[in-house]
Each structure stands twice: as C-alpha cells, then as structure tokens.
Amino acid sequence: MKRIQLTLVISTVLILGLQSCFHRVARVDPEEQMDISGSWNDVDSRMVSDAMIEQALSEDWLKNHMAAQKEQPVIIVGMVTNKSHEHIDAETFMKDIERAFIESKKVRIVQGGEKREELRGERADQQVNSSVSTMKQWGLEVGADYMMQGSINSIVDAYKREKVVYYQIDLELSNLETNEVVWIGDKKIKKYVKN
C-alpha cells in the first residue's frame, strides 16, 4: 500500500515538473526575423511599410503637388483589398505608413471610415453638452486631396513538400478631384518554403 502511495506522489511531482518544461514564453525583439510556418507575418508587413514609406516620400508626386498647391498634400486612407490566399490585415503596414507621413511633416492625413463617424458623433454630442466656448463647429473638416487605396495579391506554386509563395502589394494615390493616379508604390516578396 505504501509503495503505491509513494509511486503516485513521485509520478505527480514528475508530471507537474515536466509540464513547466513544455510551456515556455519569452519576450523577443519585434525587429527580430522569426519565420515559423512560412505564412505572412510581421516581417513581411514591416518590409512592405518600409518600402512604401521610402517610395512615397521620395517620388515626384510630392514635389509636383508642393509646386502647384504650395502646401502639404492631405491624404485619406481608403480600402485595401486582400486578394491573396491568406488572411492578411493591411492595417499593420498602413498604420506604419500613416505614422511615417505625419512624422515627416510632408504629408497630412485625415480620418475616414468608422473613426470619422465616431468623430462626427462626438461633435454632434458637443453641440448639446459642451460649453459654447469649447464646442467644435461643423463644416470645418479638412478635405483630402488624395485617397490611398491598395491591393494584396499572391501566387502559390507548391509540389509535395516544397512551396514558392509570391506576394505583390500595391498602393495607389489618386487625385480626389480628377481621379488621376499620381503615385503607385509596390513591394514584391517571394518565399521558398520546405516542409
């Protein structure tokens, strides 16, 4: 009887001890390149944002706009269509691009979509709840000069345990008055995956 009890205690201690070995969490540098499955990940998102920022802020459309209008262009972010084979949220790299634009002080960004609706809702609330001196007025929003839209496409070539995945991310800036496309930025990523 005693031997059975002893065996039970030892096995319980062993199981609990081993469990701590199976589960491990570690903080890593967000800049570190870590590829596990070969799917779209943070490294790809960062590569896209870096390339797009570099292209958007250095190309002619910005100089042309400044020469014609004498003030920074205002951009609104439109929709990005993901037509690839994976679920990819473009917000990860779009936010990096927006932040870089604001920080560069060369391009201004205005809010759109759901966030703009929320702002208008708050402004409406101010009309009945805020003091007259602090309430914000209607009809003074900054109108965008350009809209940024994009698409994500992919091509997959797989055979047995080998796979080549190609992603192409395109972002476009179109003039809101004339529909003229003034800039197209792209980033191509090709991956070779062997399982």
Added chain:
Amino acid sequence: MKKLHPYMAGLGLLLSAGSFAQQTNPDQNPNYKVSMDYYMENRQELTANQGQTSQQTYKAYDWTTHKAEVKQQKQDRKDELQKMRYQSRYRCSYGTNPYYPKSVYNTPYYSPYYAPLWYGAGIYSFIF
C-alpha cells in the same frame, strides 16, 4: 430708419446663396449634378469601409494541406460508417443502443417485456 429696397434685398439673397453653392468651372460637365446626386445619396455606404481590408481570399492548392484534408476526410468517413454499423447492430437488441434513450425501448413496440401477449396478434393497435 431707412427702408431697404426690395430689389436690393433680392440681390443680397442671391449673392449669399451663390457663395454657398459649388463654384462652377467653365470646363465642368453640365450634367455633373446627376452623378453628384447619386453619390450624395449613397455616401454613407460608400465610405463606410475606408481604412479597412476587404478579404477576398482564395484557396491555394498546397500539397501538404491537401494530403492532410484527404486523410481527415477518410477518417471522418470511417467514423461515420462505424457509427452507422454500431447503430444498426444494436437496433434489434432491445434497449442496448446508446444513441436512443431507454424510455424508447420500454414501449410495447420495442420491448417484448412491455407488450401484452395479444399484441403480436395485431389486437393492441386495433384497440388503442
């Protein structure tokens, strides 16, 4: 106080209305209002998805994923067949099928213990 001339008042009104109206361009399409009215009416719907990602993904053929899916389908079919075989095997043996509650078997239709002797002669269904 001097009265305002009606013509002057009309001119003032026209000028103030003109300042709010869209400034016209000599090159502007004279039918622009047709398009403008359409988009003004649908603007909420057209701008609702701004800043979002529209997911229009497709299923790519992947050898390993395909192999795993075929294996899973085979396993599912095997399980389904086994379940059906199990159900049919015990349907005849009263009250032992785990997929039916006991109460189902405790009726004259299933259990010989609950059926009267004259049930087999067809009199039971005739009376009740």
